Amino acid sequence: MSVAKSILSFWFEFSSTYSYLSVGRIKSVCEKEGIEFEWKPFLLGPIFKEQGMSDSPFNIYPAKGKYMWRDIERKTEKYGLPFRKPDIFPRNGLKAARITTAFLDQPWIETFILEIYKLEFSQNVDISDKTALSDLLNSLGQNAEEVLLLSESTENKELLRKNTEEASKLGIFGAPSFIANGELFWGDDRLEDAIEFLKRV
Template identity: 40%
Template sequence: MTQPTLHYWYEFASPYSYLSAVRIGDVAKERGVKVIWRPFLLGGIYKMLELPIPPMQLNPMKAEYMWLDCARQAKRHGIPLHKPDHFPQSAVLPARVALIGLKEGWGEAFSIRVYQANFVHNQLISDVDVISQILAEMGQKPEHVMARATTPENKQALMAETQEAFDKKIFGVPTFFAGDEIFWGDDRLELALETAVG
């Protein structure tokens, strides 16, 4: 019997994706579900949909509420959350690095650290020094990783992931796929896992 699998599509700019990134390891393990981490660029999808980035700026009251709700959910799960001074941040650099890391087995831990840089330590995740420091702390050689992350092939790979997200009708993050079934939002993670288990 094959192990149940969940695809976790995420974007480093998103605070709700951060909540899922921190939670998903344990809650998936409890249910025996394997998680495939799928970083992509949500901004690329907004561009294809001709939406402003982020679309929430159209509704400032909703944007204000988002942080309130996210803080409540973080508290409920015991997850630290600090509203970053810069929001939303460009995730191009860490997403390119994450793709390399996921191929080499350190992508999940790296992704969590990037989220913590953004939503706990108020750091700029588009900053090469910030990402390099994370890599060094993880025992990676930052310059070697950066060189591989910025090859034309890897840049193209991230664009292909974003195109696949669009083709799968992903419009926000986090999004989970259990087979062909789509679930949007950190608060649908448990339901997505139940569906994956079947």
Template identity: 35%
Template structure:
């Protein structure tokens, strides 16, 4: 039986984007299954008293350099979003609606690309609609699903459950009950999956 790595994420996190770019290949190497769990990072910060790294100027400047280092190591594009921080409520509702559907990876990938490859203000429905359409998706369908009360409740429940499990930021990954925080811990995640 293969192991599962759970990826707790918000597309507004550049470190979660960097982890996302690596997880597919990691799962192929280890034979693991990837489980996506969308959350609202702002809700996690509020519930845990945590703050984004940019709230401490020196830490924010260091993080920017570190992000560039990892993007270079992973050989992936990373363009800081000029609208950052972006309110991710609507895109994360779209991501939540996509979980378990055949379009799941396409939706999540399109959202990450729109935040960190070809950045736009993803909080605006018009921009989100364009992003989904350009990814070959039915934007109207996904925006309608994002408004569903069940989807809203699921995203809220995911966020609350993550906090109860000790999550304080994104990305957070779980292999079984073992928690790993940050894209810079992917080597430990892969060891746990091996």
């Protein structure tokens, strides 16, 4: 009798700096460890609202924000990811999240996800801008108009909303987060811990 493999659930938000770090390395780390993972896009805005916040904690608490930006500089250099602090933070990642949700089963979506983060955190591009999204989709050989249209369907919007509700029910309060055998791990620096737990339990 075959044994079902456990899968690491990777919950990420396009406005999240630390999600950028995880997106840039999760595939290689999981391949090295022989672990399968699934992409789980969601929105932090509604979850922050539940917590009584109307902005990123990194903006609400300036000292925390100052530390975060320096930390991201160090970590992107360590991981070999390009970085430039954006003029506006956080950016609105709703459209990118809808595209990702609608096309999760497509082979180009992993590249799309990483390139969105690079636009946002190394090129200072507004990732909610339709032209920027279209240019990226076209560069990946996709019909941008068709992709954007499908991503805005009522069914797809509902799917992303349900993802966000599921994240909240799982106790997720920030991004990136990882769910390993029902256990929550929060933060890019907990990726390895989540994998270790998944393999051990």
